[in-house]
Amino acid sequence: MKNQKIRIGVIGIGRMGITHHSIINSNDKVIITSIADPSTFVTSLLKRYLNILTFKNYDDLFNSVQLDALIVATPPHLHYDILKKAAEKNLHVFVEKPFTISYDESLELSNLFQSKKLINQVGYVNRFNDIFKEVKLLIKDNLIGDILQFKSEMFSNTISQNDKSSAGWRATSKSGGGAVYELASHAIDLVNFIIGKPDKVVGTTINSIYSKNVEDSVCSTFLYKNGCFGTININWCEYSYRKPANKFEIFGSKGKILADQHGLKIFLKESVPDKGFKEGWNIRYITDVFTNASIDVRGTEYTHQLNHFIDCIEDMSINNKSTFRDGVDTHDVIKNIFINNEQNKL
Amino acid sequence: MEKIDKIILGDNQFFGINHMSQQKAQQQAEKFYDINNIFKVYDNAINSGINGFMLNSNDRAKDICDHFKNNHNYDNLNWYPSIPYPHKYSNLIAEKGILPTINSVLFKNNTASGVIKMLTKGGSALLQNDPIKMMNLLIDVEMKMFKGLNVKVVFLQNIITDLMLGYGVKEVFVEYCNHIRKNYNATPGFISVNLPLLIKRFKEWEIEEVVICTSYNKIGYFMSPGRKEYEDIVQNINPKKYQIMAMSTLASGAIDASEAYDYINKQNIQSVVFGASSKKNIEHTVSLIDI
Numbered sequence: 001m002k003n004q005k006i007r008i009g010v011i012g013i014g015r016m017g018i019t020h021h022s023i024i025n026s027n028d029k030v031i032i033t034s035i036a037d038p039s040t041f042v043t044s045l046l047k048r049y050l051n052i053l054t055f056k057n058y059d060d061l062f063n064s065v066q067l068d069a070l071i072v073a074t075p076p077h078l079h080y081d082i083l084k085k086a087a088e089k090n091l092h093v094f095v096e097k098p099f100t101i102s103y104d105e106s107l108e109l110s111n112l113f114q115s116k117k118l119i120n121q122v123g124y125v126n127r128f129n130d131i132f133k134e135v136k137l138l139i140k141d142n143l144i145g146d147i148l149q150f151k152s153e154m155f156s157n158t159i160s161q162n163d164k165s166s167a168g169w170r171a172t173s174k175s176g177g178g179a180v181y182e183l184a185s186h187a188i189d190l191v192n193f194i195i196g197k198p199d200k201v202v203g204t205t206i207n208s209i210y211s212k213n214v215e216d217s218v219c220s221t222f223l224y225k226n227g228c229f230g231t232i233n234i235n236w237c238e239y240s241y242r243k244p245a246n247k248f249e250i251f252g253s254k255g256k257i258l259a260d261q262h263g264l265k266i267f268l269k270e271s272v273p274d275k276g277f278k279e280g281w282n283i284r285y286i287t288d289v290f291t292n293a294s295i296d297v298r299g300t301e302y303t304h305q306l307n308h309f310i311d312c313i314e315d316m317s318i319n320n321k322s323t324f325r326d327g328v329d330t331h332d333v334i335k336n337i338f339i340n341n342e343q344n345k346l
Numbered sequence: 347m348e349k350i351d352k353i354i355l356g357d358n359q360f361f362g363i364n365h366m367s368q369q370k371a372q373q374q375a376e377k378f379y380d381i382n383n384i385f386k387v388y389d390n391a392i393n394s395g396i397n398g399f400m401l402n403s404n405d406r407a408k409d410i411c412d413h414f415k416n417n418h419n420y421d422n423l424n425w426y427p428s429i430p431y432p433h434k435y436s437n438l439i440a441e442k443g444i445l446p447t448i449n450s451v452l453f454k455n456n457t458a459s460g461v462i463k464m465l466t467k468g469g470s471a472l473l474q475n476d477p478i479k480m481m482n483l484l485i486d487v488e489m490k491m492f493k494g495l496n497v498k499v500v501f502l503q504n505i506i507t508d509l510m511l512g513y514g515v516k517e518v519f520v521e522y523c524n525h526i527r528k529n530y531n532a533t534p535g536f537i538s539v540n541l542p543l544l545i546k547r548f549k550e551w552e553i554e555e556v557v558i559c560t561s562y563n564k565i566g567y568f569m570s571p572g573r574k575e576y577e578d579i580v581q582n583i584n585p586k587k588y589q590i591m592a593m594s595t596l597a598s599g600a601i602d603a604s605e606a607y608d609y610i611n612k613q614n615i616q617s618v619v620f621g622a623s624s625k626k627n628i629e630h631t632v633s634l635i636d637i
Contacts, residue, residue, distance in 0.1 A: 015439050022512030026543070041445045045477050049515040168442060242361075242375075242433055287567050287600035296539045296570040297508045303570075 005031040006313055009067045011058045011082055012074030013037040013046065016096050016123070019298050020071050024306050025050075026295045029314065030069075036061040058082055067091055069119070069313055071306075075169035076176025080105045087112050092119035094309045098185040098334070099327030101176045106331040110324035119312045121305070121320050122327035124189040126246065128301040128308065130289045135248065135259045136194050143272060144252030147195055150230035152187045156244035158236040159210050171213055178214030180206065180334055183244075184234040188337075189330045190248060191222060191230065197329050198222030198230075201336035204344055209237040220337050262286050347555040348533060350498060350589055351398030351424055353635055354619040355391045355628070360384050361404060374623065381409055388414075390625040394632045398424045398498070400559075400619050404431040408491040415494045426619075428501040428537060428559075429488035436505075452483055478521045485525055499557045500526045501535035508540055516551045523556060533557055537593070539568045542575040545588065554587040559619060562592035564601050564609040580614050591617040607634035 008030050010021050017037070024030055036055040037043050043054040055061040058074075062085050069092040072082050080100045086093050093113070099122045100106045113120040126132050139147065159170070170177035191198070203221035210216060217235040248259045255268035263285040271279040293303035305322065312318045360378045378384050388399070401407050414420045438447040489500065502522060510518045523534040535557040538544045544558060562580075566573030580590060592615050596606045610618060618635050622628045 014444065015436070018509065022509045025514065026512045039443070039445065046513075048477065049517060050513065243436075285598075285600055287565055287597045290567060292566060292570045292572050294571050295508070295512055295543060296568070297512050298505065300570065 005029060006310060007066065007068045008032050008071060009034045009036070009061055009065060009069075010071045010073070011036045011061065012072060012078075012096075013039070013042045014073060017071070017073035018042075019302060020073055020094075020306060021046075023295060023297050023303050024071065024310075027307065027310060029310055033067065034061050034065045058085070062086075062089060069093065069309075072096065073123075076101050076181060077169070077174060079176075080109065083109050084112070087116055087118065090116065090118060092309075092313050094121045094123065094306065095324075095327075096123040097125075097189070097327070097330075098122075098176065098181045099324065099331065101174070101181065103328065103331040103335045106324065106328045110328045113324055117316070119309065119316070119320060120324040121309045121312070122322050122324060122330075123305065124186065124193070124322045124326065124330070125299075125301050125305050126186055126190050127193055127322045128304040129261060129299075130291055130301070131259055131261055131264055131286055132190060132194065132248070134284065134289045135250070135257055135264060138257065138266070139194060139250070139252075141275070143255065143266070143275065143277070144250065144257055144268070145254030146226075147228050147250060147252050149228065149251040150191070150195055151233065151247075151249045152191050152230065153233045153247045154183050154187045154236075154244065155234070155238035155241045156183060156236045157239055157241050158183070158244075159216060160237070160239065161210060171211060173214050178211070179216050179234055179236040180218050180337060183236045184218050184232060184337070185330055185334065186246065187232045187234055188333045189326065190246070191232065192326065192329050192333070194248070195228070195230065195250070196224070198333060199225045201333060201340050203231075204337050204340040206337075206341045209235070218337065218341075220340065222333075263288075347586060347589065348498070350426075350533070350557055350591065350617050351396075352617055352637060353396050353632060354398040354400050354426060354591065354617060355388070355396050356400045356593065356619045356621040357402055357407075359621040359623050360387070361402070361406065377623070381406070381413075384410060385413060387623055387628075391628050392420075392423070394625075394629045396628070396632065397422065398426060398617075400426040400428060400501070401492075402428045402431055402503070403488040403491060404434070407431075411491045411495060421496070423496065424498045425492060425495045426499045426501060426535070427489065427492045427497060428503050428535075429485060430503060430506070431488070432503055432505040448480065448484070451487060452480075478517065481518065481521065482525045482529075485522070486529070489530065497530055497532045499533045499535040500530055501537050501557070501559055504537040504539055507536045507538045507544070511538065511540055511544055511547065514547065516547075516553075519548070519551065519553055523553060535559060535591075540570050541590075542571065542579045545579050545583065548588070557589045557591055557617075559591040559593055561594035562590070562610065562613065562615065563595050563597040564606060565597050567597035567600065568594050577613070583614060585614070585616050589616040590614070591619055593619045595620060603631060603634055607631075607636070611636045613637075 010017055013035055025032055034053040036058040038056055047054045070086050072095040076098055079095055169175035200223040206215040206218045208216050216237045219233050221231050223229050246261055250257045258265040266282040268277055293300035312320050359374050526532055526534040537559045539561050541560040561568035569576050592610055595610050615637050620631050622631055
C-alpha cells in the first residue's frame with residue numbers, strides 16, 4: 001500500500017460519519033473518494049464542497065467505485081449486509097460499534113474477514129483513550145494485584161424526553177437502538193479490554209424510562225471463574241449529565257483504581273517507588289498521560305483510532321487493537337445480558 | 347483589525363465544565379445554579395479591571411445577557427460570544443438526525459426575522475440549496491440573545507471550527523467571516539485546538555484579520571499536533587492579521603498559575619481567556635498576566 005493513497009469510502013454520514021469523515025479527510029495517506037447516505041440533504045452539502053462521489057444507497061457505491069477500505073457508520077442493523085458486501089470486494093473495514101445486532105452475525109463476519117486477511121476494526125473508541133489505555137497498562141503490570149471486584153458506569157443525556165414519534169433508528173432494537181447496544185456496549189467493551197471477558201452474566205435488569213420500544217437503562221453483574229466479579233450500570237436518560245460520562249472502579253488485592261475520561265486515582269496498600277507510586281492515594285490527571293494527535297476534531301482518541309486503522313492497512317503486520325473479534329466478545333456478553341434479563345423478569 | 351481585550355473572563359466555570367475533574371464540574375454546576383452567584387463573579391472580575399467577557403450561547407446565557415443589557419453601569423463591557431451551544435445540537439442530532447435538528451432549531455418558536463421569511467418561502471427544503479444562507483440563519487438564531495451588548499468578536503466553537511477544518515471547506519470560513527463582519531460589526535473569531543493547521547489553511551485561503559482562540563499551555567495539553575508546532579507558528583504570526591487568544595493556559599489546573607503565565611507571557615499572544623470563580627483567584631490571575 002506504500003506510496004499510493006488508500007482509497008476510502010464512507011457509508012453513513014450521520015453524527016459519527018461526519019466526525020470520521022472530517023478526521024480521515026485530513027490524513028495525507030488517504031483519499032476519500034465516495035460517500036453513501038440516504039439523506040440527500042447531507043450528501044448534497046458535501047458534494048458541493050468536496051471533490052467526492054455521492055450515492056443514495058450503498059449498493060450503488062459498491063457497484064461504481066474502486067476502493068481499498070471502507071468506514072461504516074450507518075445504523076447498526078445495516079452493518080451485516082454492508083460488511084458482507086465489503087468482504088466480497090476485499091475491502092478493509094472500520095465499522096462503528098456495536099458492530100452488528102447479533103452475536104451470530106458478528107461471529108460470521110469476524111471469521112470471514114480473518115480468513116480473507118482483511119483489516120477489521122470496530123469503533124470501540126475508549127480503547128484509544130489515554131486514561132483507559134493507562135489503566136489497562138497498570139493492571140497488566142500487576143500494580144493493584146489480582147482483580148477482585150469492579151464497577152463500570154456510563155451515563156449520558158442522549159434521550160432527553162418522551163419519544164412521542166418513536167422516530168429514528170435509536171428508538172427500535174431491531175435497528176440497533178437501545179441503551180445496551182448504544183451505550184452499554186462501550187462499558188462492556190471496556191470491561192473486556194481491561195479486566196477480561198466475563199464467564200457468566202447474572203443479576204440483570206433492563207428498564208425503559210422515556211423510550212417506548214427500547215431500554216434506557218441496564219444494570220448487570222459479571223462473574224469470573226477466578227472469583228472476580230463486577231457490575232455495569234448504564235443510563236442514557238441521565239438528565240443531570242451535560243455530556244456522556246464513563247466511570248470505572250477496580251478493586252484489587254494490592255490497591256484500587258478509580259478512572260474516568262479525565263483522570264485516574266490509584267490507592268495502593270504499599271508504595272511502588274520504581275513506578276513513582278506512593279502508599280495511599282496517587283492521582284494521575286489526563287494531563288499526565290495525554291497524547292496529541294495529527295488533528296483533534298472531537299477528542300484525540302477518535303483520531304488515534306482512525307489513524308490506527310490506516311496504519312494497520314499500510315503495515316499488515318501491526319496487530320489491530322479493536323478487531324471484529326473484540327466486537328464478537330462484546331456481543332457475546334450483550335446476548336447473555338438479554339437472556340438473563342428475560343430470566344429475571346418479575 | 348481592532349485590538350481585543352488582553353484579559354477575558356470565560357464562562358466554563360459557570361456551566362459545570364471542567365476538563366480535569368467531573369467532580370469539580372459538578373460542584374461548580376451546583377454553586378452556579380443560582381444565577382446571582384454568577385453575577386457576583388462578574389462584579390469581582392470588573393473590580394479587578396477585567397472588561398472583556400466570553401459567553402457561550404447556551405440556555406442560561408440569555409439571562410446573563412439580559413442582566414447586563416438592563417443595567418447601564420455595564421454599558422462599557424466588551425462581549426465575546428461563542429456559538430453555537432454544541433451539546434444542544436449534539437443531543438438533538440443523536441435523537442432526531444441532522445436535518446430535523448436544523449428544522450427544529452430554526453423553525454420552532456423562533457422569531458428571528460430571517461427565519462420568518464424562510465418559513466413563508468417553504469422552510470428548510472429551500473435551504474438545502476443554499477447552505478450558506480442556512481448557516482447564516484443558524485448564526486442569527488444563536489446571536490439573538492446578545493443583541494444590545496457591545497460585541498467585539500463572535501467565536502465559532504471548536505467543535506464546528508475543527509470539524510470544518512478537517513473537511514477543509516474554505517467557503518464556510520469565508521462566509522462566516524463575511525456574515526459576522528457585515529451583520530454584527532464584529533471581528534470573526536474561531537476557537538480551535540488545531541492552531542497550526544488552522545493558520546496554515548487560513549494563509550492558503552487568504553483569510554485574515556480574525557481572532558483565534560486556542561488552547562495554549564506549557565505542557566501542550568489540547569494542542570494538536572504538539573506544543574512545538576504551536577510555538578513555531580505563533581512566533582511568526584503578525585498580530586495585525588491574526589490575534590491569538592490563549593485558553594486552557596493552566597491545562598485545567600495541571601500547571602501552577604505563576605508557572606503557567608511565566609510561559610504564556612513569553613509567547614507572541616495578544617489575549618488570554620481564563621475561568622475563575624473566586625475573587626482571590628481572579629485578582630491573582632490578573633496580576634500574573636503580562637502580555
